Amino acid sequence: MRSVVIAIPLTLAVLAVLAVVAGGCGKNSSQSAGGQPSQAQVMFDTKCAVCHGVNGAGDGPSADAFEPRPHNYTDPAWQASVTDDQIKEIILKGGVNLGKSPAMPSHTLLRNRPEVLDGLVKIIRGFGKRP
C-alpha cells in the first residue's frame, strides 16, 4: 500500500518533467525553423561561396584558380549587364554549355526546384544592393 502512495506522485513528477522537456524542444525547434536560412541560402553558402565568395564578390577561397574569375556581383555594372533569366540559365546549364568558363558547374536538378533557383537569383541580386 505504501509503495502505491509513493508511486503515484513519482509518476506525476516524471510526467511533469517529460512535459517540460517536450515543451522546451517544441519551442526550440519552432524558433530555429523561423530563424533558419532558406534552402537557397544554404546552397549558396555550401556550394557557391567557395568560388563566388560569401558576399558574392568573386573572392571565394578557390576563385584565384579560375581564368576568367567569377565576376564581382557587388559591382552595379555587372548587375546591370545580366538579366535574371541569364543568371538562371548559367546556374542550370553551367559555364561549359554557354561558352563560358567550364569551372562554373551545372545544376540541372534545380529545374525541379524553381523556388531554390529563384532564391539563388535573389541572393545574387542582393549582393548588388548591399552598401
Ligand code: HEC
Ligand atoms: C568551382 C567554382 C564555382 C562554383 C562552385 C560555382 N561557380 Fe558560378 N561561376 C564560376 C566561374 C569561374 C564563373 C565565370 C564564368 C565566366 O564568366 O566565364 C561563374 C559564373 C557564374 C554566373 C554567371 C555570372 C558571371 O559571373 O559571369 C552565375 C550567375 C553563377 N556563376 C552562379 C553560381 C551559383 C548560384 C553557384 C552555386 C549553386 C555557383 N555559381 C557555383 C565558378 C563557380
